[in-house]
Each structure stands twice: as C-alpha cells, then as structure tokens.
Amino acid sequence: MGFTELIRSLPNVHFKENYDIGQHTGLAVGGKAKYFIAPETVNTVQNAVRIAQEHGVEFKAIGNGTNLLVSDFGFDGLLISSKNLTMKLLDKGDVITLGGAQLSSFIRFSVGNGFTGMEGLYGIPATVGGAVCQNAGAFGYTVSDYITEVVAIQNGVLKRFNKSECGFGYRESAFSSGGSFIVSARFKFPKRKTAAKRQEYYAYRLMRNGVQPSGRSCGSVFKNPKGDYAARLIEGAGMKGFRIGGAFVSDMHANFILTDKGASAKDVYSVISEIKKRVYEKYGVTLDEEVEFLGVFK
Ligand SMILES: Cc1cc2nc3c(=O)[nH]c(=O)nc-3n(C[C@H](O)[C@H](O)[C@H](O)COP(=O)(O)OP(=O)(O)OC[C@H]3O[C@@H](n4cnc5c(N)ncnc54)[C@H](O)[C@@H]3O)c2cc1C
Structure with missing residues (x-):
C-alpha cells in the first residue's frame, strides 16, 4: 500500500x-x-x-x-x-490535559477546580499543545510557569520530558523546531485558599480586548527585541496603517497585521518584509518573527 x-x-x-x-x-x-x-x-x-x-x-x-x-x-x-485530543483531568493534585484542549477552556477547568496560575493567558486563542510549543505568554504569565512534565512524540517515539528537558525560552521550546507532537502536559498549580471567581480570569480577556485589535490576525507578528517593544519600533517607523493588497498594520497595535477578505499570504509576507526593512533602516534593529511560516515563500 x-x-x-x-x-x-x-x-x-x-x-x-x-x-x-x-x-x-x-x-x-x-x-x-x-x-x-x-x-x-x-x-x-x-x-x-x-x-x-x-x-x-x-x-x-x-x-x-x-x-x-x-x-x-x-x-x-x-x-x-490535535483537535480531537481534548481531554482534561485531575490526578493526585495535578491538572493534566491533552494537547488539543483549548487553552482558555483548560484555564476555566483549572480555576473551577480550585487551582490558580494561568489566568493571564485567558483569551489567547490557542490549543494547549500550540501554547506549550511556543511557550505562549501574556501579562507576565507564561504557559510553562507551572508545567512539570510534557509527553510528546519525538522522532516517532512517545517520551516523557520533565520541565528541564523542555527547553522553554521566550516563545520557544524544545518542541518548536518541528518533528514533535505534544500529546499532553501536566501542571502543578498552587491550590487556592478561597473559592475561585470567574471574574479573575475574565478580567484578562477584557484587558486583552482593550489593547489588541479584533479581526483576522496571528497576534503579535514579531518577538520583542531585548529591552524594547516591537510595536514601539514599528509605530516609530511610521508603519501604522501601512498596507499591501489585503494585509495591513493595525492602527491600534502596530505589532498586529490584519487581513481583509481576499488577502493573500504574499500580501502578509510583503508587509512583514517591509516592516523589517524600515525598522532596520530607522533603528538598526532586526526584528525576529514570532509568527511561523508554513510552506514555501520565496
Ligand atoms: C488574536 C490573537 C491573540 C494572540 N495573543 C497571544 C498572546 O497574548 N501571547 C502569545 O504568546 N501568543 C498569542 N497569540 C499567538 C498564538 O495564539 C500562540 O502562539 C499560540 O500558542 C498558538 O497556538 P495554536 O494552537 O494556534 O498553534 P498553531 O498556530 O496551530 O501552531 C503553532 C506552532 O505550534 C506547533 N504545535 C501546535 N500544536 C502542537 C502539538 N500538539 N504538538 C507539537 N507542536 C504543536 C505547530 O507545529 C507550530 O509550530 C495570539 C494570536 C491571536 C490570533
């Protein structure tokens, strides 16, 4: 066959x-x-x-x-x-989830069971597997803060990785170079002393809505350079509202590129290239993409 x-x-x-x-x-x-x-x-x-x-x-x-x-x-x-691998469960005081669970639904599940630690990530439109792979973060929280173990298929073999083997860094992990499939993650969250309230994590989603544009995007396009913000540099280079075809830089948050219906990947790629060029010309800083390219672009 x-x-x-x-x-x-x-x-x-x-x-x-x-x-x-x-x-x-x-x-x-x-x-x-x-x-x-x-x-x-x-x-x-x-x-x-x-x-x-x-x-x-x-x-x-x-x-x-x-x-x-x-x-x-x-x-x-x-x-x-991973969309059909979504189970979440409690085990000996730990919270475990399969990689396809929605991150926000996992946070609701954890808070609902009396655990705290990932509230600031509520509203990131990720799966747990994607968030672990990228070590997603927001408002001072990162997904790796309370991870104790990840189970992943790497080189075809199902393996357990303790936290120190996961290589977590700024928006990266040992799984982000490809060839891995994150099956599950285990978290040891602090147990809360008082009953959890929905408003505590919901507030982060409201905060997020206040600083990020709605519409079709990939979140922040570039990583923040050490000690600075990509959005500040892009805005400073005069690129808010800059457009090629159906892709344009958000007026609300300069590190977001939004797309219209009918936009192409080439439009987005061209906006990214132009941002990099102009930020380098103005500040001498080379921005690194946080968004990942899939397929051939050149
Ligand atoms: C509106 C908006 C807001 C955002 N805000 C934030 C934010 O505040 N902070 C932040 O960090 N990110 C943010 N993002 C970016 C994005 O949501 C995160 O990078 C997220 O972690 C991606 O998750 P995903 O499930 O969509 O992964 P995908 O986009 O599907 O994949 C991303 C990478 O993860 C890998 N991957 C996915 N699942 C698995 C798996 N099971 N096993 C192994 N590898 C896997 C993929 O191969 C790929 O390399 C935002 C995006 C949007 C659209």
Missing part, C-alpha cells in the same frame, strides 16, 4: 486530501495542505508519524493555526491536527 492508503486505513484518523488549511488559520490566508488528519487517539498519531517517516513525507503538528502564516502554495506534507 502507498502512503495515502496506509494513512487512510488508520482507525479514527479523519483523513483529508488537499485540505484548505489557510482559511482555517488566524490570518485566514494561504493554500492547502496536501494531507491533513485529526486523529482521535495517540496511537493513531504515532502510527501516522511512523508512516510519514517511512515514506519521507514531511509532517507537522497543528493546533488552532493562530500563529501560522501558510504559503499561497500550501504545505506539501502531512498536517496532524
């Missing part, structure tokens, strides 16, 4: 060919994934990774696609979605 038949024959795999992945990302631009699956079991993920490796097919995990810019030419490989 060939690659397609083998993948298609896996149990509960939800296989799609030429899947319009670009439209399912935060920016809603870009092309198709040649192969897409959304397995219901870890065993099926592991078998899919093994088959991809045996057939030399590039594979990549995907959560909600809120940090991805997919090329207009798409992705010539296998995307493995």
